[in-house]
Amino acid sequence: MNKKAxxxxxxASNRADETYLRLKDExxxxxxxxGDYFSENEIAARMAVSRTPVREALFRLQREGxxxxxxxxxxxxxxxDFDKFDQLYEIRILLEESSLxxxxxxxxxxxxxxxxxxxxxxxxxxxxxAKAVWLQDEQFHAxxxxxxxxxxxxxxxQDVMERLRIIRRxxxxxxxxxxxTYEEHAAILGQIQRGRIGEAQRLLRSHxxxxxxxxxKITLSMLYEARLEKNRAY
Amino acid sequence: MNKKAxxxxxxASNRADETYLRLKDExxxxxxxxGDYFSENEIAARMAVSRTPVREALFRLQREGxxxxxxxxxxxxxxxDFDKFDQLYEIRILLEESSLxxxxxxxxxxxxxxxxxxxxxxxxxxxxxAKAVWLQDEQFHAxxxxxxxxxxxxxxxQDVMERLRIIRRxxxxxxxxxxxTYEEHAAILGQIQRGRIGEAQRLLRSHxxxxxxxxxKITLSMLYEARLEKNRAY
DNA sequence: TGATGAGCTCTTGTATACCAGACGGAGCAC
DNA sequence: GTGCTCCGTCTGGTATACAAGAGCTCATCA
Numbered sequence: 001m002n003k004k005a006x007x008x009x010x011x012a013s014n015r016a017d018e019t020y021l022r023l024k025d026e027x028x029x030x031x032x033x034x035g036d037y038f039s040e041n042e043i044a045a046r047m048a049v050s051r052t053p054v055r056e057a058l059f060r061l062q063r064e065g066x067x068x069x070x071x072x073x074x075x076x077x078x079x080x081d082f083d084k085f086d087q088l089y090e091i092r093i094l095l096e097e098s099s100l101x102x103x104x105x106x107x108x109x110x111x112x113x114x115x116x117x118x119x120x121x122x123x124x125x126x127x128x129x130a131k132a133v134w135l136q137d138e139q140f141h142a143x144x145x146x147x148x149x150x151x152x153x154x155x156x157x158q159d160v161m162e163r164l165r166i167i168r169r170x171x172x173x174x175x176x177x178x179x180x181t182y183e184e185h186a187a188i189l190g191q192i193q194r195g196r197i198g199e200a201q202r203l204l205r206s207h208x209x210x211x212x213x214x215x216x217k218i219t220l221s222m223l224y225e226a227r228l229e230k231n232r233a234y
Numbered sequence: 235m236n237k238k239a240x241x242x243x244x245x246a247s248n249r250a251d252e253t254y255l256r257l258k259d260e261x262x263x264x265x266x267x268x269g270d271y272f273s274e275n276e277i278a279a280r281m282a283v284s285r286t287p288v289r290e291a292l293f294r295l296q297r298e299g300x301x302x303x304x305x306x307x308x309x310x311x312x313x314x315d316f317d318k319f320d321q322l323y324e325i326r327i328l329l330e331e332s333s334l335x336x337x338x339x340x341x342x343x344x345x346x347x348x349x350x351x352x353x354x355x356x357x358x359x360x361x362x363x364a365k366a367v368w369l370q371d372e373q374f375h376a377x378x379x380x381x382x383x384x385x386x387x388x389x390x391x392q393d394v395m396e397r398l399r400i401i402r403r404x405x406x407x408x409x410x411x412x413x414x415t416y417e418e419h420a421a422i423l424g425q426i427q428r429g430r431i432g433e434a435q436r437l438l439r440s441h442x443x444x445x446x447x448x449x450x451k452i453t454l455s456m457l458y459e460a461r462l463e464k465n466r467a468y
Numbered sequence: 469t470g471a472t473g474a475g476c477t478c479t480t481g482t483a484t485a486c487c488a489g490a491c492g493g494a495g496c497a498c
Numbered sequence: 499g500t501g502c503t504c505c506g507t508c509t510g511g512t513a514t515a516c517a518a519g520a521g522c523t524c525a526t527c528a
Binding site: 248249250283284285286287304305306307 | 480481482483484488489490491
């Protein structure tokens with residue numbers, strides 16, 4: 001029984017991607033807590049792969065700011081840095097606002113119509129599942145940037161959103177927040193359709209600012225609970 | 235003599251970084267030409283290291299958009315994509331403009347004064363070495379963003395500048411361009427000092443646009459020459 | 469009692485062996 | 499002549515062996 005299991009590969013096409021996704025999942029669910037120390041061997045044993053794909057995954061996560069390596073010492077989960085999150089929110093606002101600006105110049109509003117189908121609907125047609133709303137919200141903001149027509153800007157926006165995801169995913173748990181999101185998105189799209197870009201930008205900015213503040217509040221308690229949860233498990 | 239050489243390590247602290255820097259150097263000097271195919275073994279043999287650090291370096295370069303891997307087939311140097319460069323220039327403008335905006339709000343002009351010492355000088359005090367001017371130019375634009383006070387935005391700006399470097403470094407070869415750079419930078423800083431941010435933004439935008447157009451022209455001929463140069467060598 | 473250093477153990481960094489898949493060319497069938 | 503199949507050889511993907519440094523433990527000595 002010294003032979004390894006046949007093929008424990010997941011949906012990813014290789015073990016490195018698989019390990020990357022699993023590790024990110026553990027980071028997002030606070031199984032790996034900010035500040036924790038760990039080693040490559042530890043991860044490799046837990047995920048039943050060799051150190052090679054683990055290292056590849058960790059380097060990617062390091063590049064994205066989630067973990068850091070201390071040479072010949074070990075790895076650490078980077079502590080949550082709310083100043084950094086604020087800065088990323090500011091960049092989000094900048095990118096999305098400027099995409100609206102270019103939108104009106106390029107008359108590229110086909111994406112916008114698709115977004116309206118999702119967001120400009122009657123209250124009883126609204127999605128209620130938190131995770132589904134969160135996904136649609138991601139698509140809304142990505143869609144605005146894509147409509148701007150700058151693919152590199154979309155890529156950067158996606159990176160920023162990715163880095164915010166660890167705290168943003170804790171939003172959309174209260175019905176009130178979901179309803180507010182629907183109304184604000186619809187209002188923004190409405191102003192765009194009327195060609196009032198300036199007003200749309202103003203609404204967009206305050207919409208994102210509201211999200212930022214809300215997430216601040218939620219995350220602190222959620223992180224605390226996640227910490228308790230993990231401690232209970234041992 | 236089957237024992238390897240003792241320590242052929244360069245300035246980097248490990249072979250992976252060393253390999254990364256050497257590869258990027260070869261990319262920037264068009265020793266590795268856009269469109270070229272190559273394998274990990276080939277690089278490893280040429281740089282006298284094992285595949286492990288080579289792979290780590292290549293993954294970093296892939297993430298930065300210089301190369302791409304085709305699984306179980308090989309690696310390719312990504313062709314130069316001028317549309318992409320245009321998009322990156324647009325992002326540069328956005329980031330630097332918005333940094334000026336925040337500058338006036340935060341009254342954070344200590345960086346600006348340092349920049350003025352370099353750029354607001356008499357014509358005979360100007361740096362003439364192309365490489366030195368290029369370095370100062372990088373610092374000027376990075377300095378503007380840093381003065382905005384958003385560290386994450388600085389990081390993104392740095393990434394964008396890095397990706398533009400392969401074509402931007404071919405600029406600053408003509409004295410005329412150097413002089414224009416000095417005058418335009420001085421003008422921008424002058425407007426900032428007078429608190430006329432809007433005008434500074436306008437100048438900054440046209441300054442970057444001019445650089446973009448100039449680089450377009452230069453690069454096509456330089457790349458052609460680099461191609462000839464390499465063919466001559468064989 | 470306190471300082472110190474040898475050495476053990478753990479870490480990441482690097483090299484290498486092995487695997488499966490992709491591709492191309494030779495050879496055969498038609 | 500043309501197309502198909504098989505097989506050898508190359509590739510990157512993965513596992514593993516080895517090297518070297520950081521840090522801790524504990525014994526030793528002043």
